[in-house]
Amino acid sequence: xxxxxxxxxxxxxxxxxxxxxxxxxxxxxxxxxxxxxxxxxxxxxxxxxxxxxxxxxxxxxxxxxxxxxxxxxxxxxxxxxxxxxxxxxxxxx
Amino acid sequence: xxxxxxxxxxxxxxxxxxxxxxxxxxxxxxxxxxxxxxxxxxxxxxxxxxxxxxxxxxxxxxxxxxxxxxxxxxxxxxxxxxxxxxxxxxxxxxxxxxxxxxxxxxxxxxxxxxxxxxxxxxxxxxxxxxxxxxxxxxxxxxxxxxxxxxxxxxxxxxxxxxxxxxxxxxxxxxxxxxxxxxxxxxxxxxxxxxxxxxxx
Numbered sequence: 001x002x003x004x005x006x007x008x009x010x011x012x013x014x015x016x017x018x019x020x021x022x023x024x025x026x027x028x029x030x031x032x033x034x035x036x037x038x039x040x041x042x043x044x045x046x047x048x049x050x051x052x053x054x055x056x057x058x059x060x061x062x063x064x065x066x067x068x069x070x071x072x073x074x075x076x077x078x079x080x081x082x083x084x085x086x087x088x089x090x091x092x093x
Numbered sequence: 094x095x096x097x098x099x100x101x102x103x104x105x106x107x108x109x110x111x112x113x114x115x116x117x118x119x120x121x122x123x124x125x126x127x128x129x130x131x132x133x134x135x136x137x138x139x140x141x142x143x144x145x146x147x148x149x150x151x152x153x154x155x156x157x158x159x160x161x162x163x164x165x166x167x168x169x170x171x172x173x174x175x176x177x178x179x180x181x182x183x184x185x186x187x188x189x190x191x192x193x194x195x196x197x198x199x200x201x202x203x204x205x206x207x208x209x210x211x212x213x214x215x216x217x218x219x220x221x222x223x224x225x226x227x228x229x230x231x232x233x234x235x236x237x238x239x240x241x242x243x244x245x246x247x248x249x250x251x252x253x254x255x256x257x258x259x260x261x262x263x264x265x266x267x268x269x270x271x272x273x274x275x276x277x278x279x280x281x282x283x284x285x286x287x288x289x290x291x292x293x
Contacts, residue, residue, distance in 0.1 A: 009181045016178070020171045027163050027287075034151060034292040047288035054284045062174045062277045069111040072120050079124035083131035090135050090142070 019061045026054050104263040115264075119271040123278050130282050133235070137228045137289065148225050150291045153218075155209055159291045162205045163283065169198035170280045173247075173273045180266045185258055188269075192251045195276070199244040206237055229290055236286060239279045246272050 004012075030050040038046065060066040065073075102114045110117055141147050150156075176191035213219070213226075220230040250272055257265040 004181050006182055009178050013175065013178050016171055016174050020167065023167045024164060027160065027167065030288055030292065031156065031160050034156070034288075040293075044293055047292055048285075051285050051288050055281045058170060058277050058281050058284065062170050062280075063274055071110045071112060071117065075117070075120045075124050076127070079127040079131070083127060083135075086131060086135040087138070090138055 015061055019057050022057055023054055026050050103267060104261055113267050115267045115271055116274075119274050123274060126278060130232075130235075133228075133232055134285070134289075137232065140224050140228055144224055148223075150289075150293060153225075154229075154291050155212070156291050158205055158209055159287055162202050163287050165198050165202045165205070166280045166283050169195050169202070170277050172198065173276045177266070177269050177273050180258070180262070180269055183262075185255075188258075189251060189255070192247060192269075196244055196247050196251060199240055199247070202240055203237060203244075206233065206240075232286055232290065236279065236282055239282070243272070243276050243279055247276070 030047055033046050033050070034043070037043075104113070106112050107114060107117075172191045172195040176188050176195060179185075179187035179191055218226055220227045250269060254268070255265070257268070
């Protein structure tokens with residue numbers, strides 16, 4: 001993320017503000033849903049779904065992963081893959 | 094061998110990777126952090142599945158305070174990325190302002206967390222109370238240490254570290270971007286910790 005024109009940065013800033021609004025709204029939503037007292041499995045799925053959207057927004061826009069060089073994805077891939085392996089191992093235990 | 098810029102690639106992208114070595118480094122570190130917190134998350138799931146009973150987070154933890162802390166961290170992520178954007182616009186004054194706000198928000202998060210911990214200790218709820226509190230204190234404690242680490246690094250970049258801006262603005266921007274990537278990651282971890290510990 002180097003060599004940006006001022007126009008590009010101003011455009012980025014607008015996106016940051018929108019992402020912030022979305023994150024705040026999703027936080028209110030996830031707390032609101034928790035008061036509905038869904039069945040445990042449904043509550044877990046809804047909460048993790050909202051958390052995944054929120055974290056994707058942070059990663060894609062604040063961490064610039066939406067527009068990053070390939071090598072960064074290759075660094076992250078094994079970490080994410082091993083984490084998924086951990087989760088699979090748990091579900092078999 | 095043309096000195097710093099020829100070997101280290103910390104101000105400009107390396108021709109092979111397309112990114113600065115500093116950015117490559119921080120992402121390697123963050124990948125290791127994914128494994129650190131990922132391992133603990135899977136430990137949480139394992140403990141919860143193996144427990145005869147598991148308390149509902151919202152019944153024993155303070156959801157309004159944790160919601161406030163979530164908002165504080167989200168806001169601090171915006172101010173952090175704004176401090177980077179200010180540097181990209183060559184506005185050093187604005188950078189300092191946004192960085193100062195980021196640090197204050199980080200401190201506010203720790204103060205709120207401190208109140209939560211104090212309340213738990215008053216009621217003699219410690220890591221040894223039960224499995225829930227053990228993993229709660231482990232996860233939030235480790236996360237809190239990460240927030241503290243971020244505050245220290247950001248404070249360095251607000252005061253003595255900012256002298257680099259005049260010497261090598263590209264390298265300084267790279268440092269702020271790396272510090273930002275770390276800070277956003279800490280925010281990202283909290284985004285999962287909050288529902289998992291407090292709401293489910």
